[in-house]
Amino acid sequence: MSNSGDYEILYWDVAGGCKLLRNRFESKDREWATYTCVLGFHVMGVWLEGSDGTDINALCRSHSERAVAVADDFCKVHLFQYPCPKPKAPSHRYEGHGSHVTNVCFTHNDSHLISMGGKDTCILQWRVTGGGGAPPLDRSSSVSSNSVSSQEPGP
Incomplete structure (x- = not known):
């Protein structure tokens, strides 16, 4: 998870080669x-x-x-x-x-x-x-x- 300069919450699939996940609501309750x-x-x-x-x-x-x-x-x-x-x-x-x-x-x-x-x-x-x-x-x-x-x- 990271934040962008234009105030977006971004989720990444690091195991899959650092791909940006498009459906952020699937990840919103993930524990970090x-x-x-x-x-x-x-x-x-x-x-x-x-x-x-x-x-x-x-x-x-x-x-x-x-x-x-x-x-x-x-x-x-x-x-x-x-x-x-x-x-x-x-x-x-x-x-x-x-x-x-x-x-x-x-x-x-x-x-x-x-x-x-x-x-x-x-x-x-x-x-x-x-x-x-x-x-x-x-x-x-x-x-x-x-x-x-x-x-x-x-x-």
Whole structure:
């Protein structure tokens, strides 16, 4: 599965020589080992009303398949319950970056989430509490951060 520049969800038959599958509805409920596509039937709810298609820069599903993290153009990291196929899905929003967030990734055991900033050049490490990968809608869950940043050498 991949996404195209014109906002299509594409499914591929890798075993058959990387052929594009024309009937995408046959594959829409397929389970994936990882999930990082910003467009997909299981993550339609991460898109805010009025989004232009470029507002979400990255997405990562937790290994437990209970949460999905989103990096956006507005300096925010969002956590959603997974799957979130319905529009306007509730989320937790976290601030910490000084510019757009370029990527997010859960660690192997879902105990932490790593987010990468754009112009702020920050890498933030968020500790996931409440059971490591617990659904973000659980009120007992919280996130803390540590940041590492480096300045580019001046001229």
